[in-house]
Amino acid sequence: MNIFDNYLSKINEIILDNKKLLKLTTLDNLVNINLEVPPDHLDYDLSSNVSLVLAKTNKLNPINLASEIKNLLLKKESHFEKIDVARPGFINIKLSNDALVFNINKILKNKDTFGSKKYKKTYNIEFVSANPTGPMHVGHCRGAIFGDVLSNLLSFNGNKVVREYYINDYGNQIRNFVESVYLRIREIKFKEKFVVKENLYPGDYIKDIAKNIIKDNKNINVENFKNCYEELKKFSLKASMALIKDDLKKLGIEHDNFFSESELVKKNLVNITVKELQNRNFVEEGYLDPPKGEIPKNWKKVKRLIFKSTKFGDDADRALQKNDGTWTYFANDVAYHSDKISRKFDNLINILGADHTGYIKRITAAVSALSNKKVKMDCKVCQLVKLYKNGQPFKMSKRAGDFISVKELLNEVNKDSIRFMMLNRSNDAELDFDFEKVKEKTKDNPVFYVQYAYARINSISRTLKISLNDQISINVKTFQPNEYEHKIIRKIFEWPKIVESAANKLEPHKIPFYLYELSTLFHSYWSKGNEDSKFKLIQNGKIIKEDSLAFIYLIAIVIKNGMTILGVSLPEKM
RNA sequence: GCGCCUGUAGCUCAACUGGAUAGAGCGCUUGGCUACGGACCAGGAGGUUCUGGGUUCAAAUCCUAGCAGGCGCACCA
Known part of the structure; x- marks a missing residue:
């Protein structure tokens, strides 16, 4: 409602x-x-x-x-x-007072669904899709949480959401990754020195993957890279996906569907999709212009298949084939989206990192072309996260190119704080994430501030020996809100509007901002009794004004619904 | 050179897809408060919403021309 x-x-x-x-x-x-x-x-x-x-x-x-x-x-x-x-x-x-009571009682009756709608649309939300060449790093984190919370938000509104992860387990980077594992195995087995070359993955986690592969597959023959490649690839990918899934789990994120790029190639979906586009005249054979600005040294003019994405609002037509005639990453992705379309979702959403902004126009163009402009796709971009510690830029890199992993981040701060803080900003704005701020137990730290409000509410319910799950209602005859309570009512009435706007605009950051404001009202309400005893809520373990309990409940209901959407826990004691 | 994002209080950011006197936190400043009913609260100062044009009852928001910062721009993924 x-x-x-x-x-x-x-x-x-x-x-x-x-x-x-x-x-x-x-x-x-x-x-x-x-x-x-x-x-x-x-x-x-x-x-x-x-x-x-x-x-x-x-x-x-x-x-x-x-x-x-x-x-x-x-x-x-x-x-x-x-x-x-x-x-x-x-x-x-x-x-009128009657109207207030009527609406408040409705909320008190429908606690868990307050703020939600019953839209019943279907969504496919693709997010994270980090390359399966190692554990997640902080850069992935924001998009991961954004996608997860957006999914929660849309589900809360009655929609059916599929959370999807596209595994880029195809192409050169995978070859390089597997080769890295291969060389690490040889390092262990034959004491060959691992020489860091360009394109190889130097990280220590590769050693761990190598060790585990040796441990579980004692007979594996690594004399020749080509001969053991397929087998090694299988094990390596499994290992790296396990790392990623573990990171996601620790952040409280679980995908419904993992879609493999190499499976897609195996099923011949790329050829089929390109043919389909060809039939509809959206693909032609031709030459692409060299990139604007500085022309790369190894730029070659090659005849290839090109998707006419300018017909759908892109700035340039896009290559479907590489110089050597094999499919580009984009071609595979077009096929992937064709598959998404065939699964009949009302809406497709992709969550991307800032470095993929340039990709949006071509892939939305592809979706338009494939679906006759019928399927709507939104791409949401999460801008960069800058890490700080005590106001100083924070870098853990021992070598250039190293990254801060999600694990390292989780060693510093807990999941709840990460989730809340990563959303406490519009996705379009860069985000400063300060380790120390997030650990503070003060008003500076919004996560704490909201949780603390809920903990205080729980202390009331403990004192009064009641449960927040109890069914209560208020009476028209006695109901007489004071000005502070009136403010709370209005804020509570606003909640469904916030949810709706956050969902419609795909902007989950509105939720934490709102929760913070609501918590402010609560803390203020709570403190009123100190200034003026007529605003006291409890005396000698008993509630003074029966109706004031309703406000406590209302706030608790909304904080709980909000934090559930955010996937942030609410301790009853702190 | 082109595309996308950003530009709002000293700092970090909101502003319900055009609404009324542009709001929070930090910092500054004044006051309250021996604690799960003070991890907080109340008050004050602080603004030409980057600049110039335009659209209308109404613009931070839309259009347009600039300025500044970020990300990206064959192939690769």
Whole structure:
């Protein structure tokens, strides 16, 4: 339930029913009418631009129209107790006590679903898709958490979400990776020195993979790289995927589907997909222009198959074949997306790192081409994460090219803090992540601040010997919220709006920001009793004003629903 | 040279897809508070939303021309 939606449709209905009375000739921009949270300094519950929107197309004076609408609404909707018109034509609405009680009781009754909707769409969300050549590093972390929480958010809204991981287990990098493992095995077995060459993976984890392969497969013959390649590849990939899955698990992330690139090649899906595009005239044989700017030394003009992605908004047409005629990474990816389309999702979402921004246009172009523009694909980009320790840039690299792994990060800070902080910023903005800040137990640390609010609420329930799962309700006759409680009610009513906007815009960062604000209201409410004893909640182990319990419950409900979406735990004691 | 992202208080960032007096935290400043009912709270100062044009009842938000920073730009993945 979303009270803004509910009352907005009532307002729309009333307007429609009284079209003549209001002298409205056209209502074609009804969709632009909104019902929103009034500015902070005004003492109202709802605020609408109805009159401004309707006055424009009907060429009426917005203030006059607003006061006519005001009278009409006061007559037709009993939940509206007071309405005022504000320049240039807004109407501000105060809900009656009955309305507040009605809505609050509804929330108290439907705790777990408060804020959610029942959309029933299907989503495929591809995220992480880190190359299976080693463990995850911090760069993957943000996108991983973003994708996971976005999935939670969309599921919370009643959608069906498939979390997918595309395994890039094909191509040269895999060959290099396997060769690295191969050389490490020889290092162990034959005491050959591992010489770091370009393109080889030097990391210590390769040694561990090598050791384990030797341990589990005593008979493996590593005399000749070519002969043992396939077998070694199988073991190496399995090992590196195990590392990645372990990292993901520790971050609280689990994918539903792992899609292998080499399987896709094996099934001949690339050829089939390219042929399909050829048939529809989106592929041609030709030459590509050299890259703009500085032309690389080994640039060659080669005849090849090209996808005409400029037809779908890309800046240039894209190669499907490499210089040697084999398929490009992009060609494989087009086939992969063709497979996604065939699985009939309503929406496709890809979560990418900032370094893949340039890839978006071509792959969305491919999806448009493959689906006749019917399937919608959104690509969300997560900007870079910069690590800090006590305000200083933090680098662990012993050698250039080394990275900070997720494991190292988890050694420093816990999963909850990482998840919350990685989302506490718009995905479009770069993110500074300070190890020490995140460990602080102060207001500086938003994770703590929200968790602390919940812990305090639990201390109340312990004192009163009640459970937050208890079913309570409030009574119209006794209900008399004070100004602080009124603020809380309004904030709580806002929650479904936050969820909806976060889901629609694919911007989960709105959730932690909101939770922080809600926690502020709670801490403030809690502290009021110290300044003025009439605001005290508990005395001698008993609740003073029965209704104040409702506010505690409301806050607990929303914090819990919010943190569940974020995948961050809520300790009852801290 | 081209594309995408960013530019908002001293610093780090919000602003519900065009709304009202642009909000938080940190820092600064004034006050309260022996603790799971002070890990906090209340108040104050702090703004030409990068710049110039445009669109309209209304612009941080949309269009346009610039400026500054980040990421990327054959093939590779």
